[in-house]
Amino acid sequence: MLNQIAASEDLVFFRPHQFLTRENERPDALFDIVEGWACRHRLLSDGRRQITALYLPGDLCDPLWSLTSTCNEPVVALTNIRATRRTLNVADGYILDRQKGFSTRLAESVERQSNWLVSLGRKTAVERLAHLLLELFERMRRAGLAYGQQCALPLTQMDIADATGLTAVHVNRTLQSMRSKGVLELHSKWLRIPDLGALRDLAALGPNDAV
Amino acid sequence: MLNQIAASEDLVFFRPHQFLTRENERPDALFDIVEGWACRHRLLSDGRRQITALYLPGDLCDPLWSLTSTCNEPVVALTNIRATRRTLNVADGYILDRQKGFSTRLAESVERQSNWLVSLGRKTAVERLAHLLLELFERMRRAGLAYGQQCALPLTQMDIADATGLTAVHVNRTLQSMRSKGVLELHSKWLRIPDLGALRDLAALGPNDAV
């Protein structure tokens, strides 16, 4: 508790819908998310939205920023967020690689993006939802934030829709059918997965695919 | 011509459908593609395929390999390929960053993946095709392989379908309708774009989006 005094100098807070980074901005720091969720997304001119990444507690936001000169996708808070700010040395690309676990996080982030690509390109609604919820549960579990078979999931159905490339209405109906089959419970921002194996089967993952 | 003798020691060739890297393999070298096209893809158990990256002449294949311990997506030649092999120092992640333009290529590759995510998640068939063909033309142009408004495009409609998340049949019909509207010509592996601006409008790109 005592050393939080020193750490608190780097603590930053965001409210839902607040930008962590805007489009065409050069981020000068990364955020280590302590609490809350955020997303990176893209808006089309007619309002269609695609979420391209989700950030959970424990995630670095965003590992990709070390690579690009400007950030062409805004990052927005989905909930209240508490994060620690880690300054980026823009002039020197190598520094980041030496930070503990940075390279691993970047790799994970890129691999996740590739998984989503497969999901959006070739999977059905049920498969996409199974995949996404499985991924999120697994990430929460690794972050030490899963309790048995359940974890927090502070996304609206609209958010889920924009992450999976579906409409909110269709997400609603598909989740209902999955609930009725007993493969998951999801209400009041709380996810429970009675049978991980069953959900994994629904997600159409290969035996080698990590979630 | 004379110094090609030395360089030729690193020259490698591939035939269509040949693997540059298999799944779960640790690549020990990158390929600088001199001639021909390749793709990275993922196969679902029931045969559905999603292409997650395309490699053109001039591309490094694959920048992402420096990040991951094993490659979980196979890379396959789509045409005859001539490439130069560049050994990877696996033990040391930093070396690669110092290679000329490496970091830039990695960033481009990641950004492209993000663009595709938006395309697959939120765009219509026409928009996806416009976007893809525009991207490929632009990349060919930058590689010095475009001639006026046209360039080679050695993909089958099946390949295009697997890159855009559509079926070959639907790609065929959509391309036909685009042809009939005069926004593009595409036959015998050759692409011509009469009006880049018109195609760009069809691609639903933001004013800031690079292709």
Add this chain to the structure above:
DNA sequence: CGAGAATTTGAATCTCTTCAATCTGCGTGG
């Protein structure tokens, strides 16, 4: 308790898929 946000429901519609069959271009072997 009231108001706005999020979820749920229904009905109609549309885009894209599926399954087959046919056609075309092209290299190979007789």
Add this chain to the structure above:
DNA sequence: CCACGCAGATTGAAGAGATTCAAATTCTCG
């Protein structure tokens, strides 16, 4: 030189999955 075979492209008809729009209901939070 032509017939064969095969991969890719094209076409048609029917159907599935997801979208759209609008309204009603429930939730959440000040």
